[in-house]
Amino acid sequence: MGSLASAAVLVSLLYLALLFAIASWGDRRAEAGRSVIANPYVYTLSLAVYCTAWTYFGSVGVAAAQGVGFLPVYLGPTLLAFLFLGVVRKILVITKAYGITSIADFASARYGKSGTVAGLVTIVALVGSIPYISLQLKAVATGIELLIGHEGGRAVLPGIGADTALIVALVLAVFSILFGTRHIDATEHHQGMVLAIAFESIVKLVCFLAVGVFVTWTLFGGPFDLLARAEEAGLTERLAFEGTRLGAADWFVLTLLSGLAALLLPRQFQVVVIENLDIRHLERASWLFPLYLFVINLFVLPIAFGGLLLGGDVREADSFVLALPLVHGQGWLAILAFLGGLSAATAMVIVETVAVSTMISNDLVMPILLRVRALGLAEKPDLTRLILGVRRAGIVLAILGGYLFFHGVGEAMGLVSIGYIAFAGVAQFAPLLLLGITWKGANRNGAVAGLLAGFALWLYTLVLPSFVTAGVLPTSLVTEGPFGFDLLRPTALFGLEGLNPVAHCAIWSLAVNTGLLVLVSLSTRASDLERLQAILFVDVEESRRTPRLWRGEAKVGALEELLVRFLGRPAAEAIWRAEEARRGRPLAPDEPADAGLVERAERQLARAIGAASARAVVASTVRGETIGPDALMEILDETQKVLEYSRRLEQKSQELEAATAELRRANERLRELDRLKDDFLATVSHELRTPLTSIRSFSEILLDNPELDEAERAHFLRIITSESERLTRLINDVLDLSKIESGRMHWQVGLADLGELVAAAIRAGEGIFAEKGVALEVAIPAEATPVVCDRDRIVQVVLNLLSNACKFVPSPGGRVRVELRRRGGVFEVRVEDNGPGVPPAHREAVFEKFHQLTGDLNTQKPTGTGLGLTISRQIVERFGGRIWVEDSSLGGAALCFTLPVAEEVGALAA
């Protein structure tokens, strides 16, 4: 081995050591909470892991043959960044919301946390990665061989009986294992790794630009010189569209594939989505990343054309970057060029293997192992070592797979051709992913069917022909189709010809994939969980605000145990402490875990072992199922119905209660009325019997005692007469009241002058006043006092008030004053006396039937019927007035009533 190669190996080892140092520094800073990668620039540089050895070496190879035909690979991501940033952002939001760890986990979580989907995506990703990893192996191995070969060495390292590619593969495998699975807890962001690959992105950019500058300005006299000479050599034809040997459909499809690959390649999904620390970084990265792609591609054509002009072979163009400095004696520049290629390759391998091995352990191996009861893994106290072991095995598998692919196929193919195979492979994730976040109808069956079909078509139309190209399979398979079926020719399926094989594969596989996804989704039923997850993904913004519901129960202790088993004790305890801090109280092991705790525990687990596995283990512990939208709807519906029913019942019962209360009130009222009627009858009976008693007694006395003297007889006869009159009055009053109350009273309604009526009543009552010697004062205004009423009845009212007053005034010295005046819209009549007055408590009671106004007990018993005021009130109210008792300025009672002033005096008078 020459000194140059030795120097290159030494520099490479130093470089890898430096990467380690950078990574552990990044990790330490992250642990200390002072992340160095939490900015859009590091994020952008980490995205540049997209530029692998393919870019570094392969672009020049394509450009040499096809001119600008290398561009779709960079146009795709640029368009993605500009046009579909919203899609990427949504994927990021979902990932952060549900603790997703990989693209397989994402797909699985979307499709009902399906283990099948997760496993399938993992397999496709692994198989798709293998050609890509082999591409890196090939590039690095070729580089080393070039360095050695230039100095006359062989493609075999001295002392080791293996080929360069295998050595490279082993070194990269060890490196990746050391790098990607350093932590026991491999759950969080790989900040150190991200920092390292960002650094690598700078290295490869600087190295490539250095070579470009060297070619353009040292080997040639600047870009114009180079262009002029290329034109002379007829190379500039390749700058035209036609020179690319790609049709419009090819351009379109390759650009589309590249755009998809920039997001869907396992390592791209890792850096774009999983390792993203802040969604806001996406904004700046959306133009910085295309800028990076632009800059790194600046010198692709100069190097390609330069190489060709300097006598390079188009078929060797993949190695121009390294060969040009080497051939022109620039040893250190060649080492730099190799270093750049190495950095591009190692970055890709590291991230790809971390991503793929995480998927292999989380989404393929662990779910299977956990389900195999015989292993009893679910009961093992610590699974972290097993998980790491599986991951390491996954890394080795991916890299060795890459080596084997290289060995079998890759040696015969260009770097870019191999790369496109991988692109078309991971593009199969696009339908289930993109439809998954936009269409709730996409279900697990559709995703599986589409992915399987797309994967199969990819294998058949792209991978299989590559084996043919490599000579592993007979050429007739491609030229004549299997068993001579022309329609089934892998690169011209069903007669679709004239396309680049990659475009041909992409069109068929993606069309069938998408078609099946849609058709199967539409024709099969999704489980509750799938539909729930579909809602959580498609309506991620809305869903994040509402916590999920759990049926079933789990103890806090059981959940903690689970976290300890999968995350290790320190991590689990940290989570628990955070949980306690959040609640502000310690969590007791035997208290039931609420839905929030269960969900957060599941999410933490999902970070470590993926959604599918996390769900399986949590579900087994919780023994409950998430309530799907259907079930939820049913429950809600049921609850709604029950609520509605109970609401109605309540309403009914309230109505019933109200009706009952109403009836009770009515009944009470009736009873009261009945009681009142009984009382009334009893009272009437009493009031009738009292005068009747006197009449009968005196009649019998007169009959039985003929010897009575004339004066005594006359006295007794007068008593009989007056008691008969009393009886008559009583009967009249009862009849009146009964008529008024039953509404059968015949009112003689007309316009009258209230003053005249009061005067008429006074004239009628003059007799009794004179008899008792009562002084009567009258104050009636001269002007008209028109009211609408029944004249006789109002006279009756005034007379009643007068006779009442007369009854209670002292004799002698009795005074009664009658006053009529206008008060606003009413006339008020006041009959005041200097009697004992009515105490306030009785002022309403006096209007009750048979409420006897008791005067001085030593005076004669009142001769009223006890119905006078009752009837008066009925009459006054009948004509819109009011009657009441108040204190009199004369010292006794004032009985007052009002009647409304008749408004249309003229009209009625006329």
Next chain:
Amino acid sequence: MAKRVLVVDDEPNIVLSLEFLMRRAGFDVQVARSGGEALKALEGDPPDLMLLDVMMPEFDGYEVCERIRAKPEWRDTKIIMLTARGREAERERGLALGADAYVTKPFSTRELVEQVKRMLEVA
């Protein structure tokens, strides 16, 4: 010595008729126009018999009856309740309170006089 009868009623005409009837039957007659007056009249020398109206202001007949029966020294006074209320429940109430007879208004003067005589054992 003539037996004494106390007439208690708030109706002047009824008092007048009862007074006339009792005098004519040969009794000494005392008059009270309310329950309170009646109780006052009992103080010292209680009458042999009371004609007691039920419906009176202040103390009604029932209350007067109850108070009389509450005092042992008034136990010998016979009580005839007079009422314009003819219901059976009221008659029972009166008898339960210690009245000796219950007469509904309007009454037959002859029968009343005979009943008083019978009760005072002067027939």
